[in-house]
Amino acid sequence: MTSQNLSGGERLPQERRVVTEIPGPRSRELQERRAAAVAPGVGSVLPVYVTDAGGGVVVDADGNSLIDFGSGIAVTSVGNANPRVAARVKEQADRFTHTCFMVAPYESYVAVCENLNRITPGDHEKRSILVNSGAEAVENAVKIARYATGRQAVVVFDHGYHGRTLLTMTLTAKNMPYKQGFGPYAPEVYRMPLAYPFRWPTGPENCGPEAAAQAIDQITKQIGASNVAAVVVEPIQGEGGFIEPAPGFLPAIAEFCRANGILFVADEVQTGFARTGDMFACEHEGIVPDLVTTAKGIAGGLPLAGVTGRADIMDKVHGGGLGGTYGGNPLACEAALAVLEEIEEGKLTERARRIGEIMLPRLRALAEKHEAIGDVRGRGAMIAIELVRPGTKDPDPELTAEIARRCHAAGVLVLTAGTYGNVLRFLPPLVIPEHLLIEGLEVIEEAFAG
């Protein structure tokens, strides 16, 4: 895996380098300034102030070089400041930075939509719209689904995460910190059980069919299938803890949707764009969603998101019913076109698989040694471990935070997740050099050793 050409990493030494405590003095100074200026409701996983990033590293204001196992939450999959992305954005910035697509359009928006229509699952005719964030994409998918079906109810699942706007926080399962005190929530949202193999009462083998049957029974009995506009589901739950729904669950739900005129909306905001080893995670079980929401990995960090769907659904909404001032901004569209070239030319789906092939066996071996690791899971470069109190399945969020803290102190940027806050999740850039991936894993192993 020689990634230097693609990653932008040639500009920065691809090394872990810890030269101060983390965060160091310069970052701590900035953190004080921040406390006086920035509302504390916006948190940071690790308050090191970044001055540079590329390939598999993030460099901070004190000169520390951290191994990046986060990619800005699955965003900089092609590497931070990827040279092709940076060049396209610079060139566009010199020509025009904004017209508003709803005022006077430009080609790159169309080209991004053509690409989304081409690469999302299914070879039926599709249309796309572009917006600014994952939450905005999910909001629009629900608007479109309601319009197209003339129905109101929206079904979501336990452990789901769909954003922080009023509707999308309603769709999100976890109260603290996403919903606490921010109600009342949007109406007509119904939550169903999810096939969570590690925590399914009758065991992982029965999980897929049993969870699907429960969800379908509840939808039928509690809402009535004919009232449901859409089922919105992440093919792998992201913030909820990288839960891979047990095999058979998603196909059964998709089939139920098809039989009942319900639109199946795949929220691929975190799982999309090669992250899981497929271009989209739905492909793993051959699911063809009616609508797909995308964001995060789409544009190398520039704010962009999309809704892509069946042409007959997307074409229904009246002119002017969808849009927004900045949606499909020309800088972001150029970035997205560059990202897609990098993913396809660089065969990043294969790289994602390779990352999983390296990480999963090592983490499974680590789990053999440490009873605190209850589960190792994920696909491609979307990998997680779930921490429990030894001999039980009781979540251990304290140990999770402590392991993350040790990794950070040693110069590896890892993230936590999970309904119970007990999941360490790993989202390395797909272009991370292999030696950094392995060194990052060694640091995680040392963190467990104490």
Ligand SMILES: *Cc1c(COP(=O)(O)O)cnc(C)c1O
């Ligand atoms: C991050 C995320 C969102 C929200 O995206 P934002 O760009 O933060 O609004 C929605 N759905 C999923 C699955 C996500 O991971």
